[in-house]
Amino acid sequence: MTARDAFxxxxxxGPSELRTANPHLDWLENEAIExxxxxxxxxxxxxxxxxxxxxxxxxxxLARKAAAPGRMPLPLVHIDTGHNFPxxxxxxxxxxxxxxxxxxxxxxxxxxxRGSIRLGHATESRNRHQTVTLLETIEANRxxxxxxxxxxxxxxxxxxxxxxxxxxxxxxWQPRAQRPELWxxxxxxxxxxxxxxxxxxxxxxxxxxxxxxxxxxxxxxxIYYHHRRPVVERGGLLVPVTELTPVxxxxxxxxxxxxxxxxxxxxCTCPVASxxxxxxxxxxxxxxxxxxxxxATRMDDRAHDAAMERRKKEGYF
Amino acid sequence: xxxxxxxxxxxxxxxxSTLIGRLLFDSKALLVDxxxxxxxxxxxxxxxxTIDLSLVTxxxxxxxxxxxxxxxxxxxxxxxxxxxxxxxxxxxxQFTRNMVTAASRSDVAVLLIDVTKLDFTxxxxxxxxxxxxxxxxxxxxxxxxxxxxxNKMDAIGYDATRFRRVxxxxxxxxxxxxxxxxxxxxxxxxxxxxxxAHTENTDWYTGPALLPLLESLPLEEAKGDDGTxxxxxxxxxxxxxxxxxxxxxGTLSDGAIAVGASIRVFPGGDAATVMALRTARxxxxxxxxxDAIALLLDRQIDVARGDWLMAEAAxxxxxxxxxxxxxxxxxxxxxxxxxxxxxxxxxxxxVRVTGIRAALDLEAGRWSNASTGAVAERNAIVQAELEFxxxxxxxxxxxxxxxxxxxxxxxxxxxxxAAGMVA
Ligand SMILES: Nc1nc2c(ncn2[C@@H]2O[C@H](COP(=O)(O)OP(=O)(O)O)[C@@H](O)[C@H]2O)c(=O)[nH]1
Numbered sequence: 001m002t003a004r005d006a007f008x009x010x011x012x013x014g015p016s017e018l019r020t021a022n023p024h025l026d027w028l029e030n031e032a033i034e035x036x037x038x039x040x041x042x043x044x045x046x047x048x049x050x051x052x053x054x055x056x057x058x059x060x061x062l063a064r065k066a067a068a069p070g071r072m073p074l075p076l077v078h079i080d081t082g083h084n085f086p087x088x089x090x091x092x093x094x095x096x097x098x099x100x101x102x103x104x105x106x107x108x109x110x111x112x113x114r115g116s117i118r119l120g121h122a123t124e125s126r127n128r129h130q131t132v133t134l135l136e137t138i139e140a141n142r143x144x145x146x147x148x149x150x151x152x153x154x155x156x157x158x159x160x161x162x163x164x165x166x167x168x169x170x171x172x173w174q175p176r177a178q179r180p181e182l183w184x185x186x187x188x189x190x191x192x193x194x195x196x197x198x199x200x201x202x203x204x205x206x207x208x209x210x211x212x213x214x215x216x217x218x219x220x221x222x223i224y225y226h227h228r229r230p231v232v233e234r235g236g237l238l239v240p241v242t243e244l245t246p247v248x249x250x251x252x253x254x255x256x257x258x259x260x261x262x263x264x265x266x267x268c269t270c271p272v273a274s275x276x277x278x279x280x281x282x283x284x285x286x287x288x289x290x291x292x293x294x295x296a297t298r299m300d301d302r303a304h305d306a307a308m309e310r311r312k313k314e315g316y317f
Numbered sequence: 318x319x320x321x322x323x324x325x326x327x328x329x330x331x332x333x334s335t336l337i338g339r340l341l342f343d344s345k346a347l348l349v350d351x352x353x354x355x356x357x358x359x360x361x362x363x364x365x366x367t368i369d370l371s372l373v374t375x376x377x378x379x380x381x382x383x384x385x386x387x388x389x390x391x392x393x394x395x396x397x398x399x400x401x402x403x404x405x406x407x408x409x410x411q412f413t414r415n416m417v418t419a420a421s422r423s424d425v426a427v428l429l430i431d432v433t434k435l436d437f438t439x440x441x442x443x444x445x446x447x448x449x450x451x452x453x454x455x456x457x458x459x460x461x462x463x464x465x466x467x468n469k470m471d472a473i474g475y476d477a478t479r480f481r482r483v484x485x486x487x488x489x490x491x492x493x494x495x496x497x498x499x500x501x502x503x504x505x506x507x508x509x510x511x512x513x514a515h516t517e518n519t520d521w522y523t524g525p526a527l528l529p530l531l532e533s534l535p536l537e538e539a540k541g542d543d544g545t546x547x548x549x550x551x552x553x554x555x556x557x558x559x560x561x562x563x564x565x566x567g568t569l570s571d572g573a574i575a576v577g578a579s580i581r582v583f584p585g586g587d588a589a590t591v592m593a594l595r596t597a598r599x600x601x602x603x604x605x606x607x608d609a610i611a612l613l614l615d616r617q618i619d620v621a622r623g624d625w626l627m628a629e630a631a632x633x634x635x636x637x638x639x640x641x642x643x644x645x646x647x648x649x650x651x652x653x654x655x656x657x658x659x660x661x662x663x664x665x666x667x668v669r670v671t672g673i674r675a676a677l678d679l680e681a682g683r684w685s686n687a688s689t690g691a692v693a694e695r696n697a698i699v700q701a702e703l704e705f706x707x708x709x710x711x712x713x714x715x716x717x718x719x720x721x722x723x724x725x726x727x728x729x730x731x732x733x734x735a736a737g738m739v740a
Binding site (some may be wrong): 042152 | 318319320388389390391392393395399400402414415417418421422551552554555556557558564566567568595597607608609611622646658660661663718722723724726731732733736
């Protein structure tokens with residue numbers, strides 16, 4: 001039996017440590033809360049960057065635990081591409097109202113109107129343009145730290161990312177000038193105009209995230225779970241049929257059982273075939289998954305293995 | 318079980334990337350499309366046409382071009398028994414800086430020895446200088462376990478006698494460095510022998526293979542748990558209810574704490590009683606070292622980020638002076654007498670290095686007295702005298718990482734200049 005088989009057996013049958021007690025989740029949770037309290041205690045104007053996707057919602061949940069029983073000490077920032085899944089925006093409004101959260105929305109449309117973003121064509125993917133609006137939002141609000149939900153296991157370029165990731169006055173990441181990170185003694189010193197990106201769930205894997213969502217009962221936008229939706233099959237991906245991604249003349253749409261694994265720009269985020277209706281069922285699927293998260297869902301990463309690293313250097317999320 | 322954080326160290330070409338790739342691959346953490354991406358990129362095949370597993374771990378584009386790894390990279394995998402966090406510290410130039418950094422956040426060091434680089438004709442087998450450096454640093458940083466992966470066993474015909482000679486050589490090194498225990502494993506990262514399981518090639522070896530060994534290593538909680546709880550205060554907040562009571566937050570170290578316990582504030586010395594406790598799971602009656610907690614005291618006392626709360630039994634006075642090992646990380650050498658910033662616990666305060674007493678010769682594994690006017694350059698390890706701007710509740714690093722570890726920050730460039738461990 002390979003280690004993988006043993007893992008599958010243990011995780012999908014009977015009460016196993018991985019499924020129930022999960023002491024490793026307690027360890028990850030403590031680490032994340034400690035990092036968040038560092039942010040609360042050492043920055044003047046921190047904010048939580050929230051796409052309302054599963055990773056940022058896990059960070060939001062952790063931030064509320066880190067703040068409890070006090071008030072959530074930082075606002076949420078959403079970079080709104082205007083190419084949203086309506087379910088996600090409805091979810092955003094409901095969660096912020098219910099939890100009394102302060103929400104700051106940076107609209108891509110505003111940057112387009114100002115001329116700081118120029119689109120190649122009207123319906124192109126807006127993912128890579130988000131950086132401009134993000135940096136403008138940071139400057140306008142004079143944020144000195146942005147907490148985000150990036151994980152090191154997502155992608156190679158992130159494997160060397162720090163927990164406290166320093167950004168220069170142009171918002172750029174300098175992979176060669178990263179500060180060594182020792183023990184949990186983070187060096188959060190800044191010069192004027194610089195800021196930090198802080199990643200409390202750096203050490204979590206996709207599986208950890210789903211196990212935590214299941215354990216804590218964290219609510220996600222409905223598109224994360226099974227629904228039926230018209231899609232076209234294009235280049236091995238299921239492309240949702242929307243105004244921005246219409247059916248081409250040589251294609252035909254089919255209704256499929258799907259769920260989304262990320263909530264990005266609607267023009268470049270694809271669902272996967274799934275009947276998983278809750279977090280536990282997603283965990284089962286995740287353990288048996290044969291495609292890692294970004295590979296299956298983001299059209300724009302396919303282009304180049306180093307695509308993420310390029311975007312990061314420019315100040316991407 | 319909590320995750321096992323492991324540090325892998327080896328020199329260029331010892332097979333470290335292949336070994337990590339093998340661990341990930343054999344535990345099938347390498348998902349299909351990552352493998353496809355590897356297959357699509359150029360030059361990713363070994364001569365015999367199998368995928369070059371070492372490319373799994375090479376991260377940044379610039380590094381790929383140069384064909385080397387230059388910074389600590391993190392990898393994750395899980396088996397049915399345990400989750401693993403690998404810190405991959407590259408083994409060439411910047412190696413001290415990278416290894417110290419990775420080791421500070423690890424529980425176990427996996428040291429690679431490449432048997433093809435050893436001279437077995439000598440009467441007494443000599444290990445390579447880098448192996449001695451890796452072992453000395455693992456010991457300095459107080460890693461709880463050292464696993465010696467004797468790699469490329471296939472290249473020497475899985476020769477058990479030669480393996481035993483390597484183990485004997487490492488035993489001599491361990492004795493010289495005062496390393497209490499280590500576990501050797503014969504492996505071939507390339508062929509997979511001894512990684513997930515032993516094969517007929519290594520069946521003469523009776524100990525566990527690498528992965529089962531890592532799965533079963535015990536991790537006692539915070540080391541040197543002397544029972545005297547300490548909390549470096551991170552942040553103070555107020556209840557959202559009408560009473561607006563002050564909750565003090567931080568991560569507990571060194572000992573457990575319970576509701577009703579008497580504590581003292583450092584500095585200041587004010588005493589109070591713990592009225593209520595919260596952990597990540599909500600209200601609690603006790604908390605253990607490593608728990609991120611919030612606590613409420615029975616009276617209003619002056620506490621802020623940077624202060625400590627400690628069990629009543631802990632020593633009340635701190636010290637402004639310390640002897641400590643400094644691993645110098647910055648490109649600019651240490652300037653004796655210059656003002657740096659120290660971060661200890663959650664406090665940042667000015668500090669001066671007043672003298673260097675000794676330097677660690679990593680290859681000999683020995684401290685040698687420093688001559689007057691000695692300097693610490695990048696990648697040097699020195700024993701230094703420090704003067705902090707205010708008293709701190711210092712403890713020897715071997716007793717408490719929370720109170721024995723600190724970092725120095727350059728006040729001009731804000732770079733992390735040194736890692737410090739109180740003697
Ligand atoms: N014969 C043999 N070669 C190996 C073994 N492990 C790694 N190698 C080879 O040694 C070279 C260096 O390996 P790599 O993993 O890149 O080393 P690193 O620099 O330590 O990361 C490559 O050509 C590998 O194929 C092994 O167990 N046996």
